[in-house]
Amino acid sequence: MSADGRSTTSTTAHSTIDLTKIKPYGDTLNDGMMQFSFTLPVPYSDEAREAARLYLLKMGVDEPQISHYEDLGVGYTFFVCYGKGTHTVDFTKIEVPKVDVEVMDKYGVEDYIKENIKRPVVIVGACTGTDAHTVGIDAIMNMKGYDGHYGLERYEGIEAYNLGSQMPNEEFLAKAIELNADAVIVSQVVTQKDVHIPNLTNLIELIEAEGLRDKLVVVAGGPRISHELAKEIGYDAGFSTGTYAEHVATFVVTQMVQRGLV
Amino acid sequence: MQKNKLNLDFGLVAEARQSAARIAADIQPFIDQHSSVTVERTVARLLGIDGIDELERPLPNIMIEAIKKEGGLPLGAAYWIGRAMLATGKTPQEIAEGVAAGEIELAKLPEKSVEDIQAAVNKVAVKTVERIRANRAHREDFIKNVGEGPKPYLYVIVATGNIYEDVLQAQAAARQGADVIAVIRTTAQSLLDYVPYGPTTEGFGGTYATQENFRIMRRALDEVGNEVGRYIRLCNYCSGLCMPEIAAMGALERLDVMLNDALYGILFRDINMQRTLVDQYFSRIINGFAGIIINTGEDNYLTTADAVEEAHTVLASQFINEQFALRAGLPEEQMGLGHAFEMNPNLKDGFLLELSQAQMARDIFPKAPLKYMPPTKFMNGNIFKGHVQDALFNMVSIMTNQGIQLLGMLTEAIHTPLLQDRALSIENARYIFNNMRSISDEIEFKEGGMIQSRAQAVLADAAAMLKDIEQEGIMSTIEKGKFAGVKRPMNGGKGLDGVVVKDALYFNPFIELMLGKEGE
Numbered sequence: 001m002s003a004d005g006r007s008t009t010s011t012t013a014h015s016t017i018d019l020t021k022i023k024p025y026g027d028t029l030n031d032g033m034m035q036f037s038f039t040l041p042v043p044y045s046d047e048a049r050e051a052a053r054l055y056l057l058k059m060g061v062d063e064p065q066i067s068h069y070e071d072l073g074v075g076y077t078f079f080v081c082y083g084k085g086t087h088t089v090d091f092t093k094i095e096v097p098k099v100d101v102e103v104m105d106k107y108g109v110e111d112y113i114k115e116n117i118k119r120p121v122v123i124v125g126a127c128t129g130t131d132a133h134t135v136g137i138d139a140i141m142n143m144k145g146y147d148g149h150y151g152l153e154r155y156e157g158i159e160a161y162n163l164g165s166q167m168p169n170e171e172f173l174a175k176a177i178e179l180n181a182d183a184v185i186v187s188q189v190v191t192q193k194d195v196h197i198p199n200l201t202n203l204i205e206l207i208e209a210e211g212l213r214d215k216l217v218v219v220a221g222g223p224r225i226s227h228e229l230a231k232e233i234g235y236d237a238g239f240s241t242g243t244y245a246e247h248v249a250t251f252v253v254t255q256m257v258q259r260g261l262v
Numbered sequence: 263m264q265k266n267k268l269n270l271d272f273g274l275v276a277e278a279r280q281s282a283a284r285i286a287a288d289i290q291p292f293i294d295q296h297s298s299v300t301v302e303r304t305v306a307r308l309l310g311i312d313g314i315d316e317l318e319r320p321l322p323n324i325m326i327e328a329i330k331k332e333g334g335l336p337l338g339a340a341y342w343i344g345r346a347m348l349a350t351g352k353t354p355q356e357i358a359e360g361v362a363a364g365e366i367e368l369a370k371l372p373e374k375s376v377e378d379i380q381a382a383v384n385k386v387a388v389k390t391v392e393r394i395r396a397n398r399a400h401r402e403d404f405i406k407n408v409g410e411g412p413k414p415y416l417y418v419i420v421a422t423g424n425i426y427e428d429v430l431q432a433q434a435a436a437r438q439g440a441d442v443i444a445v446i447r448t449t450a451q452s453l454l455d456y457v458p459y460g461p462t463t464e465g466f467g468g469t470y471a472t473q474e475n476f477r478i479m480r481r482a483l484d485e486v487g488n489e490v491g492r493y494i495r496l497c498n499y500c501s502g503l504c505m506p507e508i509a510a511m512g513a514l515e516r517l518d519v520m521l522n523d524a525l526y527g528i529l530f531r532d533i534n535m536q537r538t539l540v541d542q543y544f545s546r547i548i549n550g551f552a553g554i555i556i557n558t559g560e561d562n563y564l565t566t567a568d569a570v571e572e573a574h575t576v577l578a579s580q581f582i583n584e585q586f587a588l589r590a591g592l593p594e595e596q597m598g599l600g601h602a603f604e605m606n607p608n609l610k611d612g613f614l615l616e617l618s619q620a621q622m623a624r625d626i627f628p629k630a631p632l633k634y635m636p637p638t639k640f641m642n643g644n645i646f647k648g649h650v651q652d653a654l655f656n657m658v659s660i661m662t663n664q665g666i667q668l669l670g671m672l673t674e675a676i677h678t679p680l681l682q683d684r685a686l687s688i689e690n691a692r693y694i695f696n697n698m699r700s701i702s703d704e705i706e707f708k709e710g711g712m713i714q715s716r717a718q719a720v721l722a723d724a725a726a727m728l729k730d731i732e733q734e735g736i737m738s739t740i741e742k743g744k745f746a747g748v749k750r751p752m753n754g755g756k757g758l759d760g761v762v763v764k765d766a767l768y769f770n771p772f773i774e775l776m777l778g779k780e781g782e
Contacts, residue, residue, distance in 0.1 A: 039682045070685075073437030074430055078682045130450035130466065132531070135639060138566050142747065147606060147640070164532060164748075166450060190449050190467045223643070223675065241643060241675075 021088035032084035034061065039078045044071035052079045060086045097228045099237045099247070101254050106150055109249045113157035117262045121253060123152055124176040125185040126163035129199035133189035134165045136222055140185065140245050149244035158249065169203040173210065182261060183217035183252040191224045197233070204234040217255045219248060267707055268621055268717040274725050275626055281728035282581035285736050286589055289539060296540045297768065299455070299760035302326045302339040304506040304544060308390045308772055309343055309354040309383065312473065314459045321358040322507070323456045328361050332369040336765035340387075342368050344379035347386075354386060376767055387771040390514075391551075397516040398553040401493065404484075410493045413631065414659050414667035415441035416691055417497070417519075421678040423448060423465030425475045429482040434681060436486040436494045438688045442519055442666060444497035445479060446678070447471050452502025452531050453756060457511065467678060471498050471508055476515035495519050500556070501527050503537070503757050505545035513552035519598065519666070520549055524586040525579065526559035528740060529748045530566075534758035535740055544773070546590030551776035556592065557666070558583040561602030561635035563746040569604040569639075570612075573619055574723030575745055576601050580627065581728060582736070591777045594629040598666050602635035603655040607647075613654055614712050620662040621707075622717035634659050636670025645672040652687065656694040663702050667691060 016029060026033025036056065042048045049066050056064035061083035068080040104112060113121055125141050127134050139146035141162040143153040152160035161179055163172060176184050186203060188196035200220055207213050213234075220230045221239040230238025237251050256262055266272070303322035313321045329335055329342050346357045349371040360366035418440045420431040425445075432443040448465030451458075461478060462470040469475060476498065483494040495518035500508045505522070512520055524542045527533035549556050560576040560583070567575065580599040587597050601623050605612040623632050637651045652670035659667050669687045671679045679687075707713045731739045743749035 037682065039680070072434055072681055072685050074434040074681075076434070076681060078685060132449055132452070134530075135565055142566065144568050144747075147608075166453060166531070193466060195466055 019091040020093075022091050023088045024085050032062065032086060034083060034085050036061075036081040036083070037079065039072060039076050041076050043075045044069065044077045048077040049079075052077075052081060056081060056083050062086050097231065099227050099239070099251055101250055103247055104250045105246055106155060106249070109158075109246060109253055110156045112253050116257050117157075117253065119262070120157055120159045121183070121256065122159045122161070122179055122181045123183045123185060123249075123252060124161045124163065124172075124179055124181040125152075125187065126167040126172050127165040127187045127189065128167045128169050128172050128203060129188070129195065130166060131188055131190045131196075131199075132165045134162075134187075136189050137162060137165075137185070137187035140187070140221065140243070140248055145245055147244070149246060151245045152249060155245070155249060169199070169206055173203070173206050173212075176216070177210070177212070181216065182256055183219060185219045185221065185248060185252075188220065188222040188225060191222065196222065196224070200230075200233050200235070208234075214259075215261065217252050217259075217261070219251065221248070266625065267705070268618065268625055268714050269709060270622065270625060270717060270721055274721060278578075278581050278721070278725040278728050279584075281725070281732045282578075282585045284732050285582055285728065286585035288732075289736055290589060292536070293540055293543045295764055296536065297335070297338060297762050297764050297770070298537055298540045298757075299326050299330065299335070299762075300504050300541055301506050301544045301770070302329070302335060303456075303504075304510045304548070305339040305770055305772065306343065306354070306358070307507060307510045309340070309386050310390070311343075311354050311358040312459075313355070313359075315362045318459065319362075320456050320459055321355075321362055324362045325358045328368060330762075334369060335762045336768060338764070338768045338770055340383045340769055340771055341376070341379055341767065344383035345374050346371055347382050348374045348378055376769075380769060380771070383769075384771050384775075387775055391772070391775045394513045394548075394552050397513065398551075401516060401518065401553060404487070405493045408488060408493060409491050411439070411441040412695075414634070414664045414695065415495065415631075416688055417442035417444060417633075417666050417668045418684050418688065419444045419446050419668075419679065421446035421468045423467070423469050424463040425461055425469050425478050426463065428469055429479060431681060431684070432479060432494075433482055433486045435684050435688065436483065436490055436492075438685050439692050440494070440669075440684075440688055441492065442495040442497050443479070443483060444519070444521075444668075445469050445471070445475070447499045452499070452527065452533075455503045455757065455760065457504050457507050471511075473511040473515060476511055476517060480515050480517070495555075497521070497557070500545050500549065501559075502531060503527075503533060503541075503760075505538075505541040506548060509545040509548035509552075509554075512554060513548050517552075517554060519555045519557060520545075521559060522546060522549055522556035523559035523600075524583050525740070525745060526562060528750050528755065529746050530559070530562055532750065532755045534755035534761070535737055535750055535752060536761050537755075537757040539736075540761060542586065543590055544770075546587055546592050547773060547776050550587070550590055550592035550596060553596065555596045555598045555631055555666070556587065557598040557633040558600045560600040561604070561633075562600075564602050564604035565639050566746045566748065569602070569606075570609070570615060572746075573615075573720045574727055576619075577622070577626070577720055577724035578727045578731070579745060580623065581724070582731075584627065584630075594627070595631070597627070597630040598633040599623065599627055599630050600633045600635060603637050603658060603670075604635075604639050607637070607640050607651055611712060613658070615716050616654075617658050617661060618707075618713040618716040619720060620658045620664065621713070622720060624662045624664070625717075626721070631665025633666040633668060634664040635668050636674070638670075638674055641670070641674035643676050645676075648672045648674060649686070649690065653690055653694060656691045657698065660695050660698045661701050661705060 064083035145151035446468035497519035500520035500522040
């Protein structure tokens with residue numbers, strides 16, 4: 001295999017990739033090279049090292065190498081390992097549901113509102129339930145934004161209300177109704193033991209009970225929120241790591257126009 | 263001899279400090295005139311009331327609710343407990359059990375003279391105060407006889423939700439080199455207006471702070487501390503709606519470090535500002551007396567506001583926290599004022615600005631065991647880069663002699679730390695702290711250079727901000743959103759209904775006992 005990879009020049013290397021059978025790349029196509037780090041609950045010893053090696057073999061990793069291992073102090077051992085993956089994935093068959101809009105920048109969104117909506121768009125956001133971590137909702141909503149991307153509060157034509165953290169769903173929705181919201185956006189950062197799922201579900205049920213589901217754009221976000229998960233629970237969209245305000249804004253305003261909520 | 267590495271104008275530092283002192287003094291009459299349900303529950307706890315009823319309601323809550331229902335709260339819990347002691351001959355705990363069972367109605371007991379009541383209560387209070395004093399002495403002896411790690415102390419968190427799992431992780435961390443173990447609280451505990459009871463094994467993103475959990479972890483850390491030859495400090499969170507109760511429990515179980523900020527709950531948990539200002543005062547009196555290092559929460563400002571633009575708000579808040587702490591009898595040596603390494607890593611020369619600000623905090627608060635917080639906002643799941651960000655953060659710390667280093671985790675933003683994450687993070691810090699141990703003695707900063715100029719500018723902005731606040735008053739400043747960009751109304755937020763105006767006959771024996779004996 002690796003001999004094949006080396007036999008072609010770099011410019012033609014790509015032509016040898018069989019997309020129906022891809023595997024990890026280290027420094028040679030199809031070498032399968034992967035790195036691992038994990039802990040086993042056994043004392044630092046030759047036997048522990050062998051256990052780590054066997055574990056990788058069972059995972060379908062060829063030629064596992066334990067490059068480093070150390071005692072963690074409570075009879076547990078930490079490993080850093082390398083090995084060659086044997087499994088392959090058919091890249092041609094992969095389909096991932098995505099938020100399917102062409103992202104506009106801040107000015108694009110502002111122009112879009114002026115041309116197509118012609119009134120202020122009200123977006124109400126919070127970190128609902130018990131979640132106290134506002135970093136996500138702040139990154140999207142606060143004036144300053146995140147990493148050079150301004151937040152919704154700074155968008156002309158958008159009235160953004162960041163209600164902060166630990167906001168009960170009932171109160172959140174009541175506030176959204178009071179503000180005549182066009183869209184509600186919910187951030188969920190704490191996802192230990194999947195607490196975010198019942199909380200997100202609860203909110204959507206409340207919205208439905210109020211008969212507002214058709215009138216609102218409902219969006220969820222967080223490190224462990226995928227678009228697929230959000231759709232499954234009944235949201236219009238889900239945004240994960242790497243999302244900025246313009247992604248959310250673009251989605252909200254285009255949804256409003258598509259669904260005739262202007 | 264204090265060096266002035268940054269060429270700071272110490273006249274301006276003194277002005278800023280005076281502004282902060284006046285800001286704190288301005289609000290003190292308000293604090294002195296008020297009490298709160300948690301302050302009174304704390305008095306009940308310190309008088310020996312503990313435990314729960316069959317509905318798992320804490321007895322201190324039952325007691326204070328009973329007093330409140332009768333309109334008796336303005337006199338304070340000590341008055342009612344003392345009166346009941348004289349009338350029934352029972353202990354405070356027996357009285358609380360009687361109230362819980364519906365067998366004792368406090369208001370129906372015969373009246374007693376205030377002098378007699380105070381004398382009776384004081385007898386019990388003195389015993390509690392002695393127990394806390396003994397805890398403090400025990401800590402000092404342990405450190406003297408067994409030892410402690412060098413500063414910056416390596417501070418790591420455990421957050422499994424299960425106190426017994428936490429013990430395993432904490433002992434592992436101590437063996438790996440940690441000096442301070444913080445048991446993160448379960449999410450939303452700060453909004454509970456009671457403290458749960460007993461050992462707990464369920465929590466989200468953290469473990470309930472209960473007195474029993476404190477006891478379990480204390481025992482585990484003493485055990486491992488003896489083994490590794492270092493006193494291992496235990497940290498918890500004295501914030502939220504039960505600030506002084508957590509302080510009391512921590513003092514009784516010999517915790518060593520407490521998150522305890524005068525403003526944090528107002529800004530970041532939307533707890534009513536009147537409630538927080540009243541609660542923080544008593545909580546800090548207890549922490550001060552117990553020899554507990556408080557950690558303030560200024561670092562959090564930079565998770566919501568920009569670390570470059572808002573650096574002066576951190577410094578201004580440190581000045582204010584310092585003055586509130588001094589008023590509560592908390593010496594500088596116990597003030598772990600907070601700040602953070604939170605600038606965008608893509609910023610050109612960002613490291614220089616971080617270095618400048620860390621040195622500035624060091625020079626302005628020379629005795630404080632500054633608590634330096636790691637990058638969080640720009641940690642994004644790229645663990646490899648994250649580990650390097652944490653390394654730069656560790657370098658700034660050793661270059662500027664920080665006191666308490668809250669170690670960054672390469673897996674920040676992914677999950678609460680795995681056993682191996684913590685080990686890697688401790689290894690990172692130990693490597694850098696050892697390899698660069700004496701560097702701060704070797705460094706001087708270029709006169710008029712970027713680092714000096716940055717600190718001077720931040721100081722000037724902070725001093726100006728403090729002048730503004732002095733004019734405006736702290737409450738109005740918070741209402742206008744000048745800290746962390748968060749606005750909180752005077753009568754908004756959680757917990758306002760638990761604030762009460764004190765009666766002229768109100769008394770809380772612990773304020774006097776703990777403030778009076780301070781410094782012994």
